Amino acid sequence: MYKQIQLLDHHIISGEDALTVLKTLFSSGDYKNRSFFLLTDHQVARHCLPILKEHLPTDNPVHHCLIPTGEEHKSLKSSRKIWNFLNKHGADRHSVLINLGGGVITDLGGFVASTYKRGISFIHIPTTLMGMVDAAIGGKTAINLNWTKNIVGTFAQPDAVFVFPGFLKTLHEKEINSGYAEILKHALIGDQKLWDALKGSQMKDIQDFSDLISFALLIKSEIVAQDPHEEGMRKVLNLGHTFGHAFESLFMEKGAPIGHGEAVAAGLLCESYLSGVVNNLAPALAEEIKTTLATTFSLPEIAPTDKESLIQYMLKDKKNQQGKINCTLLENIGKARFNQFIPEKLVDDALHYYMNTCTH
Ligand SMILES: NC(=O)c1ccc[n+]([C@@H]2O[C@H](COP(=O)([O-])OP(=O)(O)OC[C@H]3O[C@@H](n4cnc5c(N)ncnc54)[C@H](O)[C@@H]3O)[C@@H](O)[C@H]2O)c1
Ligand SMILES: [Zn+2]
Structure with missing residues (x-):
């Protein structure tokens, strides 16, 4: 079971079968022959990545980039790390960044994807309640600068958002x-x-x-x-x-x-x-x-x-x-x-x- 909402030119899929829909999307023509990158934080990698793993693309390897947990990592330093990671692994303009995490990851990953090579596709998979109802919806991306919140960012819409409420079971x-x-x-x-x-x-x-x-x-x-x-x-x-x-x-x-x-x-x-x-x-x-x-x-x-x-x-x-x-x-x-x-x-x-x- 899932619900689908159209927002501007993309869909938000929510419900217990959201990840099954994601898997179907990855095997569709649009996503064939593209390279995939996954951004997450250490805590989400422990709790949510094992659930997501079986729904990820299988034709090509998915390169995983992990950052430490916490708001202080929604930063230029992390952005630089991810830009370097994408570049080192040969990400091109057809690559897709999958952002798995709370608002920190979706804000940061959206920002990095929207600026790398003047913008590559990205998909949000929020894992916090805040991410599901707010941060992953609406296309605002941001990083903090010198303790000023959200001072650098872009407006950039994801290819799609997949909201799987089952992730909340491990949320504090x-x-x-x-x-x-x-x-x-x-x-x-x-x-x-x-x-x-x-x-x-x-x-x-x-x-x-x-x-x-x-x-x-x-x-x-x-x-x-x-x-x-x-x-x-x-x-x-x-x-x-x-x-x-x-x-x-x-x-x-x-x-x-x-x-x-x-x-x-x-x-x-x-x-x-x-x-x-x-x-x-x-x-x-x-x-x-x-x-x-x-x-x-x-x-x-x-x-x-x-x-x-x-x-x-x-x-x-x-x-x-x-x-x-x-x-x-x-x-x-x-x-x-x-x-x-x-x-x-x-x-x-x-x-x-x-x-x-x-x-x-
Ligand atoms: N772009 C927007 O429109 C928008 C809107 C609202 C908030 N935000 C931003 O969102 C950020 C806050 O997001 P947040 O509240 O999701 O915080 P967060 O991303 O820091 O996540 C909170 C904590 O929960 C952990 N976590 C995430 N999912 C988990 C899971 N399923 N199980 C166990 N642990 C899990 C994370 O590792 C982290 O420690 C802020 O930076 C805020 O500025 C953006
Ligand atoms: Zn708020």
């Missing part, structure tokens, strides 16, 4: 949390029915993420299809991320990093408050969002003295214009507005609201 709970925060975000932006289904349920009770993944990646795909280069409405996907990135930076600076999921959950809480103030989001809905987030995530606690640092981080956000803090906010569940410029006083009020919620 913290990583499931991270992807789940993005699923809640997608529901808030694009699908009231999905939100209504999720708001009353406990993440820990979800045994099988397959249907949720299909819904969530459909929401993202529909948004990307309308604005592939983020000139306008794709910015709605930033809901929760203006505050979320500031939380992530603050805790990194404190030397006690929090997960992206917790940071986004904190961001969604602050931004749902602002949605009420700026866009008249109904108080009952803001309350519903708060309850759902507070019961699902362990929201990071902040002290009054942290507020100023958080505001300083937000003032440096790359979405800002003329020094004004830029958020995506909700008007209703399923309806978000981007480019909402928020005065510092309101940002401070939102942090105050957050602190009151998180005082245990």
Whole structure:
């Protein structure tokens, strides 16, 4: 069983038979006589590569390139290593790079493939929940530079994306949390029915993420299809991320990093408050969002003295214009507005609201 979604000129195949479809693709005419390269990290190589192996092309050898695990390896150093690897093994413009891993691997592999010989084909096989519903979908590739996240990158679409939820069996709970925060975000932006289904349920009770993944990646795909280069409405996907990135930076600076999921959950809480103030989001809905987030995530606690640092981080956000803090906010569940410029006083009020919620 599998589902197929068309996004721009490629397909996203998701479901328990996704890897069987992949195997069929490799034996089709389009992929005959091409050389294959596989990029993954050490941890994914241990957990997921044995499952993928039997679905890989058999006619030609697949050259494996492994990098260490972790965000710090989404770097120029790794890119250089992979470009050299491709070159050394004779990759040409018809070669295909298979990216097997979380968002680090799909962002990095997409970037390397889209720049090697001015661009070769690549296929994403996400193995984290975050990768399946977000990072592998939409054609944004990136590496970090000197601790600045995603500062160098390209827009490049894969040949196809294969989402096999079975990979999640070995994924750590913290990583499931991270992807789940993005699923809640997608529901808030694009699908009231999905939100209504999720708001009353406990993440820990979800045994099988397959249907949720299909819904969530459909929401993202529909948004990307309308604005592939983020000139306008794709910015709605930033809901929760203006505050979320500031939380992530603050805790990194404190030397006690929090997960992206917790940071986004904190961001969604602050931004749902602002949605009420700026866009008249109904108080009952803001309350519903708060309850759902507070019961699902362990929201990071902040002290009054942290507020100023958080505001300083937000003032440096790359979405800002003329020094004004830029958020995506909700008007209703399923309806978000981007480019909402928020005065510092309101940002401070939102942090105050957050602190009151998180005082245990
Ligand atoms: N391009 C985009 O649109 C987009 C969107 C969202 C996030 N991202 C990027 O994605 C990255 C985060 O992605 P992530 O959360 O997937 O992190 P990740 O790629 O670092 O993976 C998280 C951890 O899980 C391990 N792992 C992966 N799959 C596993 C499995 N099935 N079993 C066991 N362990 C497994 C990895 O080795 C790693 O240690 C960030 O760099 C972020 O900027 C990009
Ligand atoms: Zn995110």
